[in-house]
Amino acid sequence: xxxxxxxxxxxxxxxxxxxxxxxxxxxxxxxxxxxxxxxxxxxxxxxxxxxxxxxxxxxxxxxxxxxxxxxxxxxxxxxxxxxxxxxxxxxxxxxxxxxxxxxxxxxxxxxxxxxxxxxxxxxxxxxxxxxxxxxxxxxxxxxxxxxxxxxxxxxxxxxxxxxxxxxxxxxxxxxxxxxxxxxxxxxxxxxxxxxxxxxxxxxxxxxxxxxxxxxxxxxxxxxxxxxxxxxxxxxxxxxxxxxxxxxxxxxxxxxxxxxxxxxxxxxxxxxxxxxxxxxxxxxxxxxxxxxxx
Numbered sequence: 124x125x126x127x128x129x130x131x132x133x134x135x136x137x138x139x140x141x142x143x144x145x146x147x148x149x150x151x152x153x154x155x156x157x158x159x160x161x162x163x164x165x166x167x168x169x170x171x172x173x174x175x176x177x178x179x180x181x182x183x184x185x186x187x188x189x190x191x192x193x194x195x196x197x198x199x200x201x202x203x204x205x206x207x208x209x210x211x212x213x214x215x216x217x218x219x220x221x222x223x224x225x226x227x228x229x230x231x232x233x234x235x236x237x238x239x240x241x242x243x244x245x246x247x248x249x250x251x252x253x254x255x256x257x258x259x260x261x262x263x264x265x266x267x268x269x270x271x272x273x274x275x276x277x278x279x280x281x282x283x284x285x286x287x288x289x290x291x292x293x294x295x296x297x298x299x300x301x302x303x304x305x306x307x308x309x310x311x312x313x314x315x316x317x318x319x320x321x322x323x324x325x326x327x328x329x330x331x332x333x334x335x336x337x338x339x340x341x342x343x344x345x346x347x348x349x350x351x352x353x354x355x356x357x358x359x360x361x362x363x364x365x366x367x368x369x370x371x372x373x374x375x376x377x378x379x380x381x382x383x384x385x386x387x388x389x390x391x392x393x394x395x396x397x398x399x400x401x402x403x404x405x406x407x408x409x410x411x412x413x414x415x416x
Contacts, residue, residue, distance in 0.1 A: 156391075163187065163385040167378030185376035186385040196386070198347055199354035204393075206269050206339070206350055207332040213274045214328045219321065221275070222283035223309050237284075243277040257342060264344045273331075273338065279324045286320035287313055326398070333394055351390050359383050 157177065162170055166181030174180050190196055224230055225237055247253075262268030290313060298312050314321065336352040343349050349357075 159384045159387050163381055163388050165381060167376055167381055170378050170380040170384075183376055186378075186381035187389075189377050189382050190385045190389065195346065195354060196351075196389075199349055199351045200389075202266075202348055203333060203351040205266060206335060207329055209266075209270045210273065210332040210335075211325055211328040213270050214276070214279070215321070215325060217275050218279050218283060218324060219314065220309070222280050223287055223313060225280065225284045226287035237281075240277045240280050244281075254341065263342055264348065266348060268342055269335070269339055269350075272342070273335070276327075276331075279327055283317070283320050283324055286317050290316050329397060330394060351386075355383075355386050355390060358386060 158175070161177060161179045162175050163186050164179035164182055164184070165175045166183050167185075169175055169180040221240075225233065225240065227233070230236065248256075257263055257268060257272055260268075262272060294312050294316065295308055298308050303311065334352060335350060336356065339350050340353045340356065343353070
């Protein structure tokens with residue numbers, strides 16, 4: 124608890140203003156989540172009437188029952204888990220060795236390779252060349268295409284490289300004296316000391332993969348392979364124009380709005396469950412990986 128008596132009048136006004144602004148920012152951040160959760164738990168009639176503002180009105184779980192009874196929802200959920208877990212592991216398998224190699228002073232052409240990695244953060248070949256490249260490699264409409272096609276991100280490599288460069292050389296020298304190879308130095312010295320940075324990069328990869336939407340929509344044609352975000356768009360954007368489908372979701376128990384909200388809630392639950400376990404590494408990983416000493 125802040126003891127306001129320790130502050131001057133001007134400082135107290137400044138602290139109060141900051142608390143008010145932070146409170147307003149917190150409310151503006153949390154309200155969309157609260158509203159969607161409340162909407163998903165409200166009856167279809169109350170949702171269509173616009174009576175849901177903060178808390179559920181006409182509490183019911185019918186919207187969730189409707190969503191969980193849809194086979195395509197479960198297949199898209201499974202696909203998202205595959206893309207997220209497989210894609211994150213694939214990304215770390217490329218990013219960690221790449222960042223370690225770029226952090227080595229003895230790497231030949233190190234300045235050039237670092238510039239090439241940074242270059243990808245500023246410039247991209249473009250949508251059409253990327254699509255044609257994926258097509259020519261036979262990666263369209265496949266799980267592997269989504270997993271491997273977006274495995275490497277220049278920002279994550281540079282973030283982890285900076286963290287590796289901040290590790291004292293004495294640790295590596297001690298391992299070298301014991302006869303450790305390059306791989307053993309990475310595996311037994313750098314990776315254990317870099318858990319905060321690796322956890323931060325992993326969190327970036329998880330969130331990016333879980334929310335992956337545009338390229339999954341473009342590259343995947345088979346409905347059985349689409350991720351959850353594409354399924355959500357399909358329900359909201361496409362099926363909302365289908366009068367027959369809209370009428371099928373017009374009951375007193377649930378409506379199109381409550382079903383859409385239920386899908387949104389189901390799509391963010393895994394990230395909300397994972398984030399608290401990685402959050403303790405997040406600030407430290409960003410601070411130490413983003414600033415080069």
